[in-house]
Amino acid sequence: MPEKKAEGKTARSRERYEQRRQEVVDTAAKVFAERGFHATTVDDLVAATGLQRGGLYHYIDGKMELLIAIHERFIEPLLSEAREIAERDEPPETQLRSVAHALMGDIASYRDQVTVFLHEWRIIESDPAWKAIRKARKEFEQIITDILERGREEGTFAFTDSRLTLLAWLGMINYSYQWFDPEGRTQAPHVADYFTDIFLSGVRAAPPA
Amino acid sequence: MPEKKAEGKTARSRERYEQRRQEVVDTAAKVFAERGFHATTVDDLVAATGLQRGGLYHYIDGKMELLIAIHERFIEPLLSEAREIAERDEPPETQLRSVAHALMGDIASYRDQVTVFLHEWRIIESDPAWKAIRKARKEFEQIITDILERGREEGTFAFTDSRLTLLAWLGMINYSYQWFDPEGRTQAPHVADYFTDIFLSGVRAAPPA
Amino acid sequence: MPEKKAEGKTARSRERYEQRRQEVVDTAAKVFAERGFHATTVDDLVAATGLQRGGLYHYIDGKMELLIAIHERFIEPLLSEAREIAERDEPPETQLRSVAHALMGDIASYRDQVTVFLHEWRIIESDPAWKAIRKARKEFEQIITDILERGREEGTFAFTDSRLTLLAWLGMINYSYQWFDPEGRTQAPHVADYFTDIFLSGVRAAPPA
């Protein structure tokens, strides 16, 4: 987590600085998600943060640096939660359901950031900080793949193509950033369960015994 | 499909004009998909089309009008195909698989346009032409919902929430615009089948008989 | 001589373009010399050229690129004249006087550019184009040094330190950019002769024979 301009400050002022910066980053994520990165002007951010133009630049290095900060913000907590779940001694089904809850909750909580992440990552593709984000993304996907493949080995899952199976699961959940209602945040667990059920059992009615 | 500036011309020249315009729209879709709408300059389009600045404006009214044209390009053929499938006298499972093929093929064929659509639709939300696109989108979603609900009524499908079920199906397939490689070996029909299978039966292994 | 944006144009329009660009460069030199590079705003250039902001950028790549263009403008003609003089079969005194005329005339004609050259070169020191300018400067100084040293070998000049002697000559003439009245351009030859006389014979009165 790179911290801008934080040298030569007292602990107290540094703390205030970091907090304010975090606010700025979150506000920016909201505005970017609403209007898109390029359609958002610095004046929009100025209006949204309540700062003035110069004051805003006290906390950031530029518009693009904000994109990086936004990504870090939502990908870190998700990844550490996924890691923790993967280490649990639970059946693959349970783990998959738990990660679905984690991802769904992340999208619900950081929908703005996720939107930015999915739409604008090309912009920062060349940025050195992007490598870390890309790595985090890969790690998350690998955790899911591992759960799926362990399930297959143990005989509880059946599928032929790991990657396509991962992408089906990922698409089902990730796509929710396009329609999820941020006010209905409490529904996230319900959706996670609903999608997990479909992913596990499908929609086809069980044949009569 | 509104045709710009095509009056008062000989049939021959009008034909050439329309063809050129279509090329411009498709080229724009490609460039927009790669860089994003706002990041694409008219000079980028000039370079990509091989036209000159002034020449480009003979075929379009402006950058934003291109967005509309791009949407029309991929949504019309998809919708008519979906309508045709819905009218067939086939079981819901078959219809669902067919529409998955149609949507998947559409994404594969018009991946640039779909990318632009999913990323930039907010930009034209207020445009009068957006209403038609929105209507088409709703109609497509309704067709899927109808198939699902008919399946439930007939007892082949089992689910509790039509909308969430639709969104699971839609997300699984639509999300492919993020990873689908049109040149790749994994063909669209195969993915459509694979995803349909998961959607119908899930990944859970069948219990031993 | 790098020519910006000159591809894909007809010979006619390219000619007009180059001419207009030259006017822009010369106007910029004038304004830079009056106010200094950094104190000159793009709006100043806009006002001085009669173009609008965007129109100005049709001819240039940026403020800094103008500095390079300005340097090229005045150093090229001077250098070729100096080369031509150096190749003549004339005594060193005559050559030195001729080069003094050339340099003095150059300063009188391009006083603005010379001012910019002497004051602002640090700004473009890191620019790749600067190497060429630096090389040209070195070559000019070498031509003077060669003339001086040939004179010493032939016995018409007497001095101990080539470099200091060069710098004395150079300073005497170059410094004129600080005081030369551009309206009195016709005086340049007179000053060149006057300074050459001092440099050759000094101001000390000849001892009575």
Place this chain on the structure above:
Amino acid sequence: MPEKKAEGKTARSRERYEQRRQEVVDTAAKVFAERGFHATTVDDLVAATGLQRGGLYHYIDGKMELLIAIHERFIEPLLSEAREIAERDEPPETQLRSVAHALMGDIASYRDQVTVFLHEWRIIESDPAWKAIRKARKEFEQIITDILERGREEGTFAFTDSRLTLLAWLGMINYSYQWFDPEGRTQAPHVADYFTDIFLSGVRAAPPA
């Protein structure tokens, strides 16, 4: 030398204040000489002085006021030395050589300040404080002119144009700010002598007796 904010303080604190201020002015001269006045930001000065932004403003009123202070710094000692030399009862040649030493030494000692003076004086041209600096400059030039003209009257110097002769002398020496290396082996006194010799006798070899 106007002293800012030095009232109402104990002698001790006032002394410390003045010393600190002088350091700030000299540091500013160095940075201005390296990067130019306009290219130097207050943050550059903050970094160079080791103070903080607010702290810097305890010692100065603003960036431009620094320019004035820099000029005063090097012109005052030079002028008083020149005055003292002019009052001596010595032949013009000796006086001229002494003033050359003084000016050359001044440039060597205050090269940064001189650079700033020669490059940026236009910026403060309109400032009321500039009148005093201009007056000092004129007085210095007048002292040289007087020496030259007295030499001509006494028959030791021979020239036709006082002003051009002054400018030749001034240019030869002043221009050294462009190339003089204060750390270098070529010492200021040596250069002063060398240039004085050229100015007095020229570089032409004495005709064989």
Place this chain on the structure above:
DNA sequence: TATGAATGAGCCTTCATTCAT
């Protein structure tokens, strides 16, 4: 049809300076 010069609003960013603490 086609060209490319020109427009001018608007964008991102910088920076000298102030001021509450």
Place this chain on the structure above:
DNA sequence: CATGAATGAAGGCTCATTCAT
């Protein structure tokens, strides 16, 4: 004395669009 957050005017530059030729 000193800090550093905040200001807001201004700077360099971009870009969609127009229009005379």
